[in-house]
Amino acid sequence: MKKTTTLITSILTTATALSGIILTSTFVSADDVVDEINITVPVSCSISGTGMNSHNATIANGQYNSAIGETTIKAMCNDSEGFAIYAIGYTDDEDGKNVLTSSTLGSTHDIATGTATSGNTSNWAMKLTAITSPTPTYPIIIAGSTDDTDKEQGDPDYSTFQEVPDDYALVAKRKSGTDTGTSAEGASFKTTYQAYISPTQSAGTYTGQVKYTMVHPHNAAAPEKPLGLCQSSDTCMQQQTSASMAQKLPNVGDTTTLYDARDNQAYTIAKLADGKYWMTENLNIAGGTALSSTDTNFDASYTLPTTNGWTVTDGKLILPASATKNDADNNLTDSTQFGTDNYAYVFNSGNKENCGASDQNTPCYSYYSWDTATLGSGRSISTDNTDADYSICPKNWKLPTSRYTSTFDATTAQDSDFYNLATNYGMSTGVWHQYTSNFYNQAGPSTTPNFLSAGIYVDGSFYSGGNYWSATSDFDSIDAHYLNFGSSSVYSADGDVRRGGLSVRCVFGS
Numbered sequence: 001m002k003k004t005t006t007l008i009t010s011i012l013t014t015a016t017a018l019s020g021i022i023l024t025s026t027f028v029s030a031d032d033v034v035d036e037i038n039i040t041v042p043v044s045c046s047i048s049g050t051g052m053n054s055h056n057a058t059i060a061n062g063q064y065n066s067a068i069g070e071t072t073i074k075a076m077c078n079d080s081e082g083f084a085i086y087a088i089g090y091t092d093d094e095d096g097k098n099v100l101t102s103s104t105l106g107s108t109h110d111i112a113t114g115t116a117t118s119g120n121t122s123n124w125a126m127k128l129t130a131i132t133s134p135t136p137t138y139p140i141i142i143a144g145s146t147d148d149t150d151k152e153q154g155d156p157d158y159s160t161f162q163e164v165p166d167d168y169a170l171v172a173k174r175k176s177g178t179d180t181g182t183s184a185e186g187a188s189f190k191t192t193y194q195a196y197i198s199p200t201q202s203a204g205t206y207t208g209q210v211k212y213t214m215v216h217p218h219n220a221a222a223p224e225k226p227l228g229l230c231q232s233s234d235t236c237m238q239q240q241t242s243a244s245m246a247q248k249l250p251n252v253g254d255t256t257t258l259y260d261a262r263d264n265q266a267y268t269i270a271k272l273a274d275g276k277y278w279m280t281e282n283l284n285i286a287g288g289t290a291l292s293s294t295d296t297n298f299d300a301s302y303t304l305p306t307t308n309g310w311t312v313t314d315g316k317l318i319l320p321a322s323a324t325k326n327d328a329d330n331n332l333t334d335s336t337q338f339g340t341d342n343y344a345y346v347f348n349s350g351n352k353e354n355c356g357a358s359d360q361n362t363p364c365y366s367y368y369s370w371d372t373a374t375l376g377s378g379r380s381i382s383t384d385n386t387d388a389d390y391s392i393c394p395k396n397w398k399l400p401t402s403r404y405t406s407t408f409d410a411t412t413a414q415d416s417d418f419y420n421l422a423t424n425y426g427m428s429t430g431v432w433h434q435y436t437s438n439f440y441n442q443a444g445p446s447t448t449p450n451f452l453s454a455g456i457y458v459d460g461s462f463y464s465g466g467n468y469w470s471a472t473s474d475f476d477s478i479d480a481h482y483l484n485f486g487s488s489s490v491y492s493a494d495g496d497v498r499r500g501g502l503s504v505r506c507v508f509g510s
Contacts, residue, residue, distance in 0.1 A: 043075040047085070047214045050252055059197045066175045068124075069192040070258045072131065073212055075140075075174070075187050081217030082175045086168040087126070087130065087191075088211050105307075124195040124208060125161040128171055131188040137447030141188030143170045161194050164210055174220050235259050237267070238295055238395040240324065245277050245508055253448055254347045262396050269508075270448050273424035276417070277508035280450045282365035285392065286323030287346035291375070298390035305376035317375060321394075322366075323457075325348040332364055335460030338340055338369055338501040340479040344377045345369040347457060347501055355452045356445030364454040367501030368392060373399060377499075382477040389469060393506035400507050402470035402481035404432055404493035417507055418470055418483045422492040425449065432493045435488055439490035440466075457501030467502045 077083050089245045126318075128142050138155025156162060158171050174187050191210075194289060235246075236260045248256045249271035258269050291315065292299040304312045309320045323337040324343065332338070338345045347367045355364035371379055378388030391399040400417035423429050426438020443449035444466070453466040466485040474480050474495035482502055484494035 003239075041078070041237050043077065043081075045075070045083060045214055045216045047073065047075045047212060049073050049135045049212065057195070059092045059195055061197050061199045061201055062391070068195060068287070070190055070192050072186065072188055075214055077174075077216055079217075082173065084170055084174075084218045085172040085218040086215065087171045088168045089164045089208065090409055092207065099141065099490075106203070112494075123163060124193060125163050126158065126191050126193050126210065128158040128162045128189050128191045131190060134392050140189055141173050142189060143173060155386065162507075164193075164208070168213070171212075175218055181242060215410075236261055236463045240396055240508065242509075245271075249277060255280070256450070262289055262291065262394070268450075272421065274420040276420075278421075278449065279397075279506050282394065282452060282454060283504040283506060284348070284352075285319070286348050286363045286366070288320050289319045289321065291318040292316045292394075293395075296375070296390075296396055297393045298377070302375075302377070302390060305344075305379070306377070307343060307502055308340075308371065308376070308446075310376055319372065320344045320346050325363070330455075330462035332360060332457065332460040332462075337460050338367070338457045338499050342371050342495060342497045343369060343499060344372045344376065345501060346372055347500070355454060361455070361462070363457075363462060364452060365503060367454075367457050368469065370498035371470055371502060373502075373504055374471065378471070378473060378503045380477075380478065383474040384473065384475040386473045387441060388473070389473045391506070392504060395461060396510070397506040397508055398510060399469060399471035400483070402472040402483065402493040403480060404474075404495065416492065417473075417479075418492040421449075422483070422490050427490050427492065428461055431491070433491040435486050435489045439485050444485070444487075445504075451483075452503070453486070453506070454503045458497065467496075467500075468505050469502045 033329065036303050052071045055071075057068040066486035073085065079285060130140055134461075142159060156165075156169050156171075158169075171191075172187070172189050181402050193210075210447055235258060238261045240258065248254070249269070252271050255268055255270045257266050261267050263285060264477060265284055269277055270280045272278050284342070291298075292315070293302070296317075298317075300302065304310070304317045306312050311318045324333045325331070325347070328476050332347065334424055337347065345368070347363075349367070351362065353364075354362055373392050374388035375390045375392060377390040381388060388399070391397075391462055393399060400413070402418045402420070403416040421443070422439055425443035426436060427434045428436075441447075443451050445452055451466055451468065453464060455462055455464050456467045457463075466483070468483040470481045470483065470493075472481040472493075478497055478499075479495045480498050481493045481495050484491040484496075
């Protein structure tokens, strides 16, 4: 604020009798000065709840309880831009952990959510209702409810009980309007929980949480979904920079945990002996996930493929649905899955256990065709040693590169992520493959690199081995390079059909 200078105008009035006339004399000191004061009120939003952390119920096996406490959520912003409120299961302080857990019984007896109303599936659910008394100065729209005349595409309906979401779900919104003064109470809604307990559910005390997050402003045309644990650049894969990675992982062998903004999955990241930052777990993004240029390794200018397994919705590339597996063996129920070159396929095994043994016969993590791994950008490549432009990896991460020449070319090979990785973990320099156990022992299961023998799918059938896609094509339009290793060999630039379902590891950088 400027220093205020005040000038007082003094008026001296004298009354003198002169020839019968009264004279008035006025004296003014100087020009007036006006001092302008500006006060800025910042945009402010708040969200609060009553009744939280106090919902308790005793439920007999095989029965429902549809009134496990009630919470009133209040939200307001002091501008006219509106807001959206999202909810997510938040068990054990981790976004998306959509289970009720017990500290005494352990994960074996977790109550997983579901939609079953009977039988042997325990589940819990929530519904939301608008508060009508006292009436807010404007209505809060419960997303998807029957009285929502402004329902937007994709809004769920929480006017009846729905399972607690394992991803951020829009549950309420205020599209516009401003409250001021004593009316600035904002919008309110109530949420009620119910649970069904399976007849075989083990006795114990189970605890679950739901987190509500406000996003401001509300933009129906381009809704901004919360990034959960990725709201902080300190924990989000997509928001890392060379400087932040160097700070987190200054030394070879250092590890940290980062989260993928697309589904909030956690991945262990390590600085490996080649000096680069690698995922030390296989990529596990699920079929059906929507990918955008803000969270995935492709440019906004990329023409998204809409054929051979790909669909585009609201400007986002949709991963094909996950294939299904025959429980009697490890083969897929449809043998055409991973059966056509340059076609998008996904299989999510749902398994992260027992992924260490050489030549194991159990699928682990997820499998992607090369077309999926490169987001279709490698589909038309038919020249050798050519890298696809884009990948399924998070933004700022990439598929590793791989190079092969029939007469070894050290310069070409050294420009390869997989060559540099393999030579730093036991493969001799000057070759692109070697019969040695060094790589398996130094970079295989239970090491810091932790490359797994997770197997491969081809034509619907599962085969054992360690196989990881690169971004690099092989000599024709039906093959691509990949890292192939076993307990006694390593190939930094093997080649096989693009229709195969291989694992993916992402490396930081472009």
